[in-house]
Amino acid sequence: MQTSDIGFIGGGNMARSLIGGLIADGAEPQRLWVSDPDTEAVAEIRQRFGIQTCDSNTALADSVDVVVLAVKPQNVHSVCDEISAAVSARAPLLISIAAGVRVAALSRWLGNDVAIVRTMPNTPALVQSGMTALFANDQVSEIQHSQAESIMRAVGVTVWLDDEAQMDAVTALSGSGPAYFFLLLEALEHAGTRLGLDAGVAQLLTLQTGFGAARLALESEDDAAVLRQRVTSPGGTTESAIRVLQDAGFEALFDEALQAACKRAAELADMMEKS
Numbered sequence: 001m002q003t004s005d006i007g008f009i010g011g012g013n014m015a016r017s018l019i020g021g022l023i024a025d026g027a028e029p030q031r032l033w034v035s036d037p038d039t040e041a042v043a044e045i046r047q048r049f050g051i052q053t054c055d056s057n058t059a060l061a062d063s064v065d066v067v068v069l070a071v072k073p074q075n076v077h078s079v080c081d082e083i084s085a086a087v088s089a090r091a092p093l094l095i096s097i098a099a100g101v102r103v104a105a106l107s108r109w110l111g112n113d114v115a116i117v118r119t120m121p122n123t124p125a126l127v128q129s130g131m132t133a134l135f136a137n138d139q140v141s142e143i144q145h146s147q148a149e150s151i152m153r154a155v156g157v158t159v160w161l162d163d164e165a166q167m168d169a170v171t172a173l174s175g176s177g178p179a180y181f182f183l184l185l186e187a188l189e190h191a192g193t194r195l196g197l198d199a200g201v202a203q204l205l206t207l208q209t210g211f212g213a214a215r216l217a218l219e220s221e222d223d224a225a226v227l228r229q230r231v232t233s234p235g236g237t238t239e240s241a242i243r244v245l246q247d248a249g250f251e252a253l254f255d256e257a258l259q260a261a262c263k264r265a266a267e268l269a270d271m272m273e274k275s
């Protein structure tokens, strides 16, 4: 049975996914809370999920055991200023899902004693298929570790990081990663139509192939390289295509792309920390 009250500050896309996922996992709606300045959005969430609502972020932080900061990164600082007194008094676990906001900044805005878990989910969380990396500061207890993990598991798979600096690499890989796959899907669809397939057929072939390949890779004990070799017969069609990609520097391009994303993630976090 759920023993903690969980409150979401910001009732947008991610909060709704997490709330939906938690309820599907058996969370009691009356132990979930949300606050958001948009009263229509709050009413819609209450009607859809039957959860509790708060008139202010401070009242929410005053009522729950876990606060999930689910506002846009640029709103995090002001929300922290607003709730810092309530957080000091009640000492809830603070989970941030805001991209690029470091624990050091959150601690500065909320107080050094606050137990904080910084997470980096990705957009497939919106369909409960997300990948979330988590990092906890030293104030987070073992129970709070489990609480944070079970909340983020409601929208997909989780992995803990020992070193927060790795969050930039996570952002480059799984945070931005869905866009790389979407780009590949677009490229395959267009290439298929240029080979004479109907657009709808090319799209279906692409999407189901992407889904099937990901599922096979997830369920197989073999790694991606082995699975690829298995469909690449010498002198066959796949080998012809892979040769074109590798001759054009496909892998090196991804190295460069991820390094650029990782560098940008660090720059954005630096800017956020100075805000």
Ligand SMILES: NC(=O)c1ccc[n+]([C@@H]2O[C@H](COP(=O)([O-])OP(=O)(O)OC[C@H]3O[C@@H](n4cnc5c(N)ncnc54)[C@H](OP(=O)(O)O)[C@@H]3O)[C@@H](O)[C@H]2O)c1
Binding pocket: 009, 010, 011, 012, 013, 014, 015, 035, 036, 037, 038, 041, 057, 070, 071, 072, 073, 075, 079, 097, 098, 099, 120, 121, 122, 123, 124, 125, 126
């Ligand atoms: N969407 C994703 O897949 C994804 C992936 C990784 C990380 N994230 C992170 O998740 C966070 C939320 O993203 P989202 O896509 O859910 O954004 P969103 O849909 O814009 O939700 C944010 C919500 O917070 C509300 N809000 C604004 N100021 C507030 C305040 N002072 N107090 C309480 N609520 C306030 C917004 O209201 P208004 O619209 O009226 O401003 C909006 O309803 C972001 O920090 C983002 O970096 C999202």
